[in-house]
Amino acid sequence: MHKAIALTLLSASLMGISSANAADKLIVSTWGGSFRDLIDEAIGQEFTRQTGVEVEYVTGGTIDRLNKAKLAGSAETDITFTTSHVGWLYANDGLFEDLDMSKIPNAKNLVHQAKLSPNHIGVWGYVYTIGYRPDLVPEDITFDSWEDLWNPELEGTIALPDWDPSHIIAVAAKLEGADAEHWEAGQDKLKALIPNIKAFYTNDANSQQLIATGETPVQLLLSMNAYHMMDEGVDIELAMPKEGAVLGIDAMGINKGSEHADLAYQFMNIALSPDVQAKIAEINNGSPVVTNATVDPEIAKLPGMLTTAEQWDATLDTDPKLRAEMTAEWRKWFSENIMAY
């Protein structure tokens, strides 16, 4: 009996210690792999150094984490990293706190494209553009324009992401003199691309395998992933079409009901500090979303890096709120009219 009581007390003490530790942690929801490592190396470790508070990461796919947050009812994480348009879904469903911008002084330097909503702000930028294997595409195709994707010489060579057609939809609309809001103008243009499309990649690993093996030597690629693949030894070149590459922004917001909101604000402020933003560019070629970050010139000159207001403004920027609202319609149309053929 005495042993049972002792064990109970010991268990209770251990649980108490465990709860105390949990209270001293900031829990961050993010993607796995290189993005989790980037956040930890560039932001998390600096946050811990400044505050003494450990950061715990909960990783998963963009939509998995959104679903979990929706089903959880209460905040299981304190900060969520997601893409800008999915951030709108968090916001629309009341899963993000309204941000008190006075608690994020570094946000005053945000580029206007990264001021996403009252609930979420950008943390780094990138572009979706044409990545290709120079040894496997005809030499005369230079990808100076998005029009080159429609070149008949590229028949059966292109891979597009299967989860989000918004990038190629924005491109087709632009080539037809419209924009993503009036995307119907580009429908015929998209159908004309069908012969050149070989596959649709499911995730970054799938994309990397398809381009590394030469299965799909031309891809619509996220620039940060392209540089990650180059670091892994894959021979890829990134093109910058004259019409502009498609802008993407990853964002952060504070989960509704977070018990560590003040720590979360500190984390976000550190994430937007010039040094951390420069480090993000250095580690993973993410473009700074603040105007006062000093990026190594060798990195700044790489295709897809956005370090000046002019470069940001030259991108094809689809309103993330529009993307959040139109994703299902675009995806359904794309499935029925492009992927099915």
Next chain:
Amino acid sequence: MTRKPAFVGWFLLPAMLTALGLTIAMLTVLQYSVRAYIPGSLDVGGFTLDNFQDLLKGLYARAFLNTVWLSFKTALFGLLLSYPLAYTLVRTRTAWLKSCILIIAITPLFLGEVVRTYSWIIVLGNSGFLNSLLLAIGLIDKPLQLMFTNTGVVLALVHVTMPIMVLMLATGLSHIDIAYEKAATSLGASPFRAFLTITLPLSLPGVVASVTTAFAWTFSAFATPQLIGGGRVSTVATLVYQLGFSSLNFPFAAALSMAGLAMTVVLLAALKRMTRPLQNVGTH
């Protein structure tokens, strides 16, 4: 009359709780399937049957037919490849051969479906193992397009389902008394005739069980058609994923799931009915 011990009932509890959880999950999917989609939100709207009406569109009807066809081909080719392996496994007296077959047949079960599928991408690619081999020995002069095709998906699915088919067939074959075959051969039948007239008919219950399992398994397969198919091979499971996790249109994805479930139940019931005479072959 003997009474069962009271604790036996408790043994059923985990299974009952699992079944209850599964039922609740299925009812949740069902209620999602009759709700309207709200663009830009995870919340769903009021009652509607439009989601089921949309399933009649060409793309979705084709996906259903393609899934049935893929499942049929996988079960058929899986059976043709698994039966000889299972037969040899059960009948051989050579220990090393038995071990070899067990390792070949069972080891893939220790790897996840995704890992096995990624391996197939390396094998089936234009510069992959299979094409390189065929090119090297001069059987083809340009790579065969196997990735992103139904053929490639079936090849990988057969590999995914083979271990379980071999195990089920071997179980069925091991219950056949070898004395029947000996009796047939002692009466003058050739080994092949003995196999055709004795062993094969007696193994049909195992064949039916393995084919049914392979069919049902393939019908719901996701990772293999998604990765090997590269978006060019539509199945019910890949469309559910695309609609739910890419488009966030959970009501439509739920309607597709319910239709897929209903179709699986109908097809398996039809298969069971058609093979009823075979299921009791060999029982005493």
